[in-house]
Amino acid sequence: MIEALLFMLIIGALCGTVLSFASKIFYVWEDPRIAQVENYLAGANCGGCGFTGCSAAAAAVVEGKAPPSVCAVAGPEATTSVAGVMGMDPGSAEPRVSMNPCDGGDRAEDRFYYNGVNTCEAMVAMFGGKRVCQVGCLGYGDCVRICSFSAIKMGPEGYPVIDEVACVGCGACQRACPKDLIHVRTMSDRLLHTNLETDPLAPCQQTCPAEIDIPTYIAQIREGDYEGAVHTIRERNPLLLSCGRVCPHPCEDYCRRGVEDEAVSINQLKRFAADFEMNSGKRLPIACAPDTGKRVAVAGGGPAGLSAAYFLRRLGHSVTIFEAMPKLGGMIRYGIPEYRLPKKTLDWEIEGILNLGIEARTNMRLGRDFNVADMEKEGFEAIFIAHGAWVDYNLKVEGEDLKGCFKGIDFLSRLASGEELDIKGKKAAVVGGGNSAIDCVRNLIRLGAEEVSIVYRRTRSEMPANEVEIEAAEHEGINFVFLAAPTQVIGDADGNVKQLEYLKMELGEPDASGRRRPVPVEGSETRMDLDILITAIGQQPDMSFKNMGPGMADLKITRWNTFDTDPYTLQTSIPHIFTAGDAATGPSLVVEAIGGGRRAARSIHQFLSGEEVKAPESSLFKRHIDESIFKQVPGVEKKPRSKMTELPPEERVKSFEEVDKVLTEEEALAESNRCLSCCRVCYNPDVAA
């Protein structure tokens, strides 16, 4: 007995000694904070955090790969303690929340009958799943079973619904989902995501240049969750009040209801949600990621600049906007007339963006008051230039500089700046067929011009202006002169403009743009009397800043005087300079500039994080998913679209009051019920009456 005890004592001591020596000899330095952090974790080794045990999680925290809130079990006190060990602000890591983007559920159609094991994983092994949709949810709930926190339930419609409060962001569902559909994302991840070929996207969302999640916000309006709708829109578009008024809504052209019926009035619903927030008298809070300490300069406070500044700020960067004009807004302030977008509304919207903590320096023109080198010197690590396209093209005919001749953008911005122009009782003509030309004529009639004409060298159907704008101008009594190409401007002895001479045209063969080319009719010179002539035939960016200040030689410019960039990343040929908006694309839509601003913000974020600036693989940029575009949409019954109220033409030409009125709550509800809640291939047919 004694010897047995003795033996065990000796062998125990021996093992102990060997191990303690070994631990000295084979000592590997380990950050002492790992042990400290591990002390605060729950110690349950549950794997809820997604790491193999608590020590692996602790190591990840110390390496900065996991936030202090990594432990799914321990709760907020542990987070604070862990953050204390790491010397971090406990709030400095964004919470991650699981998201299921597919709401196909039971309405999704099956490709084949399946009666195997009821797990998604098993089903994916069978030809990728039984659903017709290539990317959608299979509805067998692998994610529901894997969730340790009961945060996912199978909803009544056959797709998983996530309880965002219960979700701890452990990522188990993301790993369990064999369709790679559920993703655990932070707010920043969501803001940085752009449409992919593999995303469950409705045709409208594929079309929207800003990639707004349209079906979701319409569904939120339908459920009366107007605040939710505003948040959904804000995830992609910070200028919802402005866009809700002026956007020509390319999304509606691809509306699936539009195949069989009138398209859903998507933009009016956006305006309804936006106006709801403004009229509610309080601003909904907008979350920003923790400060990164990186500084970005944004030159140009137009829609692209505001969009980029907004997204960069929400991603945690500190942003300073430089604006040449006295107020922010760019073309949407100085180009879009009061009766389409009241300045009061725009001011309210811009104030909300600046409230995020964005500094704005106005009356600072790039190339005149400062240049790129100054911004670099001030410590801005990335520079975003979106100074728009403000230089009007010339007619290139004799006499276009006579008194009484204006250029489109120049005229509109002088009006918007409050300059008094003597128009009353005069005869005016505007050359051009785009939105700026229409804005000019509609302004002129409101300023009391006796007769206003629009002179365009093709016909009405070729006019690039929005259809609704052309119609509005017709209602307001504008005189349209089609198939007319100005040849000279004739003045009197005092140098005042008196007449415009133009050649009549006829349409010939289609040109590169697909529109029929106007061909002059020989000897058809005609003259019209006028006192005011405005030329609004397009604009281009002012690139003169390139020649002021050093280091700009490498900046590549296209022959249209825009930045030469990759259209997706919007990084210029100088790596730390980015762009968007009209300066990158030439004159285009507000919503295009907003989308560009977000993509540029994404690229700048990559650049500041030291990553390679590039588009994601399988990006769905400016393309559609073939299987989403239908030729027929069975099950749709015609339901009239809610018509927005307009001021009657007799009223509206007398003032600059806003012409289009917002939908009432009832109309918005009715309109939201017209939405088919489409996704990639699914949609809800109208219930048979």
Place this chain on the structure above:
Amino acid sequence: MGDYLVLAISAILVNNILLAQYLGNCPFLGTSKKMETAVGMAAAVVFVLVMAGLITWIVNTFVLQTLGLDYLRTIAFILVIASLVQFVEMFLKKSIPALYAGLGIFLPLITTNCAVMGVCLINVNEEYTFIQALVSSFAYAVGFGLALILFAGVRERVLLGRVPRPLQDTSIALVTAGIISLAFFAFKGMV
């Protein structure tokens, strides 16, 4: 030479530690859901079993038998194997970090594994020589790996099959293990 071959075949196939002796059930079910994990586990077992088989043989022959303390065999082996695994873990972490990264999470799992213990006891009970103990430990470990990897392959397939709800997951795994085990019984007459 022939004897060693017989010994190896007997350990790998006929007396397979998992399927014929039915030891080491918990890693057999726990790490066989995915092929990747199964391969990692198999490698770790080969590594630890060879080390443990040899050291316990030395402890048994030169210490326990010399002192006439054979009855302390089990408890002494547990202590020795546990210390050994700890030691190896520390050694690998310092000297061969790459191998540690590959086997790291499996090593502690094997510390108190009955398959390891079982092989060590078999070596001693059969009164093998040192070389025989080496071959036997290695062969049993290979047998363990073989069975585990085969089983993982089968389980990955079973996932696609139509399994009635009450039999899903562990139940079907045990049934499958039983059937594979029956198949291995065919080797019985070989040696």
